[in-house]
Amino acid sequence: xxxxxxxxxxxxxPAGGAGDAVSDPVTESxxxxxxxxxxxxxxxxxxxxxxxxxxxxxxxRGAVTAVMGPSGTGKxxxxxLISGQLRPDxxxxxxxxxxxxxxxxSALYQLRRRMGMLFQSxxxxxxxxxxxxxxxPLREHTKLNPAMVRKLVLLKLEAVGLRGARxxxxxxxxxxxxxxxxxxxxIALDPMMILYDEPFTGQDPISMGVLVTLIRxxxxxxxxxSIVVSHDVCETASIADYxxxxxxxxxxxxxxxAEIAAxxxxxxxxxxxxxxxxxxxxxxxxxxxxxxxxxxxxx
Amino acid sequence: xAKQHSIEVLVGAFMAAGxxxxxxLAMQVSxxxxxxxxxxxxxxxxxxxxxxIKARAPVSMAGVRVGRVEQxxxxxxxxxxxxxxxxxxxxxxxxxxxxxxxxxAGLLGEQYVGLQPGGSQDxxxxxxxxxxxxxxxxxxxxxxxFLFKKAEEGxx
Amino acid sequence: MANKARALMDGLLDPLARLGHSGLKALxxxxxxxxxxxxxxxxxxxLLRRPRLLLAQVFNVGVLSxxxxxxxxxxxxxxxxxxxxxxxxxxxAKESLGVMVAASLVRELGPVVTALLVAGRAGxxxxxxxxxxxxxxxxxxxxxxxxxxVRRILTPRFFGGLISMPLLAALFSAVGVLGGYFxxxxxxxxxxxxFFGQMQAKIDFREDVVNGVIKSLVxxxxxxxxxxxxxxxxxxxxxxxxxxxxxxxVHSALAVLAIDFVLTALMFGK
Numbered sequence: 001x002x003x004x005x006x007x008x009x010x011x012x013x014p015a016g017g018a019g020d021a022v023s024d025p026v027t028e029s030x031x032x033x034x035x036x037x038x039x040x041x042x043x044x045x046x047x048x049x050x051x052x053x054x055x056x057x058x059x060x061r062g063a064v065t066a067v068m069g070p071s072g073t074g075k076x077x078x079x080x081l082i083s084g085q086l087r088p089d090x091x092x093x094x095x096x097x098x099x100x101x102x103x104x105x106s107a108l109y110q111l112r113r114r115m116g117m118l119f120q121s122x123x124x125x126x127x128x129x130x131x132x133x134x135x136x137p138l139r140e141h142t143k144l145n146p147a148m149v150r151k152l153v154l155l156k157l158e159a160v161g162l163r164g165a166r167x168x169x170x171x172x173x174x175x176x177x178x179x180x181x182x183x184x185x186x187i188a189l190d191p192m193m194i195l196y197d198e199p200f201t202g203q204d205p206i207s208m209g210v211l212v213t214l215i216r217x218x219x220x221x222x223x224x225x226s227i228v229v230s231h232d233v234c235e236t237a238s239i240a241d242y243x244x245x246x247x248x249x250x251x252x253x254x255x256x257x258a259e260i261a262a263x264x265x266x267x268x269x270x271x272x273x274x275x276x277x278x279x280x281x282x283x284x285x286x287x288x289x290x291x292x293x294x295x296x297x298x299x
Numbered sequence: 300x301a302k303q304h305s306i307e308v309l310v311g312a313f314m315a316a317g318x319x320x321x322x323x324l325a326m327q328v329s330x331x332x333x334x335x336x337x338x339x340x341x342x343x344x345x346x347x348x349x350x351x352i353k354a355r356a357p358v359s360m361a362g363v364r365v366g367r368v369e370q371x372x373x374x375x376x377x378x379x380x381x382x383x384x385x386x387x388x389x390x391x392x393x394x395x396x397x398x399x400x401x402x403x404a405g406l407l408g409e410q411y412v413g414l415q416p417g418g419s420q421d422x423x424x425x426x427x428x429x430x431x432x433x434x435x436x437x438x439x440x441x442x443x444x445f446l447f448k449k450a451e452e453g454x455x
Numbered sequence: 456m457a458n459k460a461r462a463l464m465d466g467l468l469d470p471l472a473r474l475g476h477s478g479l480k481a482l483x484x485x486x487x488x489x490x491x492x493x494x495x496x497x498x499x500x501x502l503l504r505r506p507r508l509l510l511a512q513v514f515n516v517g518v519l520s521x522x523x524x525x526x527x528x529x530x531x532x533x534x535x536x537x538x539x540x541x542x543x544x545x546x547x548a549k550e551s552l553g554v555m556v557a558a559s560l561v562r563e564l565g566p567v568v569t570a571l572l573v574a575g576r577a578g579x580x581x582x583x584x585x586x587x588x589x590x591x592x593x594x595x596x597x598x599x600x601x602x603x604x605v606r607r608i609l610t611p612r613f614f615g616g617l618i619s620m621p622l623l624a625a626l627f628s629a630v631g632v633l634g635g636y637f638x639x640x641x642x643x644x645x646x647x648x649x650f651f652g653q654m655q656a657k658i659d660f661r662e663d664v665v666n667g668v669i670k671s672l673v674x675x676x677x678x679x680x681x682x683x684x685x686x687x688x689x690x691x692x693x694x695x696x697x698x699x700x701x702x703x704x705v706h707s708a709l710a711v712l713a714i715d716f717v718l719t720a721l722m723f724g725k
Contacts, residue, residue: 085598085599112600115599119599123592123596136600136602314513314517317517317622317626320622320626324629325664328557328658329561329660329663355659
């Protein structure tokens, strides 16, 4: 099995008050309906590199769950596994009771209509303007008349504050605006869940603040379930109801922001506090400096 | 919308140009207009030597192309070449006693079947055979005969 | 001693292992390419319901290549006229110039050179476009919107190329014949009637023209397939995309020439 705490199960306690969950043993499916995404024994590797090794994760309905970890720990891979873009080597991934890893193509596509995903780059279609980008999923999947589509698109754009930018092309948008447009597109079909892939990376403080507020607001206003994958500790912790910290293919810690803040493990402390040296060494493994300097280059 | 429309017009123009080019290749460059595919009727002729005549070689009468050779095969009983020709539908009054030759266009040109009309009132029909034929002239044989004759003359 | 022997063995086996590795990699790539082709063809029905998507791609591949294909065709035809005239006039057979020009164009140069030009002009653009869409996560984005990127993005491009290629090749050949006519008849004084007369007598519609069209259809499949696969399979970085673009052009050119040899042997090598 995975790390020390990887078999724990977050119960249905409200945000910030799940104190006794830390010591709970595994209570499989005790709160089944409350749990939108249930991952059990997930293993995934790319070539020789093991990305996940027997990981268990639960995403509670209606909550903002954050998945944090250093770069390259497969956080984006986790989102792709949940959305069925990748298939796990072992283990099961259930989304709303449906086993994603075994779904056929059309069932998977049906399921994806109820999911939205916000990509790091926004992933807007570059040959369509903002309005058409947001309208795209509506036009693809519904038979609404143009007037209705227009109304819906303007409402979604209003929600992200970009109704005025509807005629711009994606190339004319700043990174933060592109992400907001992508967010409007992700909620166009009123999904049950939104996956955020590094929503805060490379944002200036203002757009960062806008995004943080938007994620929380959208989640609470429309009864969404949100999964935020990020390594921006403060911003993520400020909106998350529950946090998983993963590294080296295992869940290193989990709990409410308060619990994570109280976590004593040296590794978690180094990650959460951003210490330059600790269990993860500042130095890449190398022979001692003195040895290295004394060695003459052999011609 | 205007942009979409102009793309439509351009694609339409492109496809039209492509088809015009294909049509040009079919009608002007190749023989589609002349051959009219499988129209016409077949006649055969036997030659003791068909020379280098091949399928698709022209069949002409008085220098005008009236058909094409369809097939050349060997009759294994008589060791003759059987040449099947397809004559154009419009040329339907070739006399039955027509004479078929294998000629060469120019000294090095390709060979063709030349028809010299006879005087009969009856015309060739589909499946008929031309009985009067003259084989291809083989250059080596001609030269050989010529040398042989010269040698004979010299010997006298 | 034992170490030395082992080192020697490794030295001998290493190249073999590397060969095996690259062979397996090539096979795996071929497998992915075929799966992709299946996926592309799977979108045919969807495409028929939305012909508008196809229109834009015929524009991208076909219309935008007309100029380069037309100009190249005219020049190739003129060169054929010039070279053919010099060779044929030595045998006193300059009346056959039309045959030579038309046969070379319709059978070989039309389909092959057009395929090479399209690979360079449109194929590389397709690879870059798909590769960039992959690098900027647009393909994943579509997938997450429950839109199959293969069917929505790749299928129309594939058929756009398939439709455009024979039309472009016909255009190339036709313009080339006119170029040969311009040089042969217009400049070098070959008889007008003989030029077209001999041509019509010797060029067979089914044997030459139809076979040429079949060739260009095959090339259309090969060039767009390779371009789309390279883009779709590209490493999603700017370096990966640029490498994929180069690979697409090189692979298409080699594939076109090799397949042309096979097709020519099958069609004309009786």
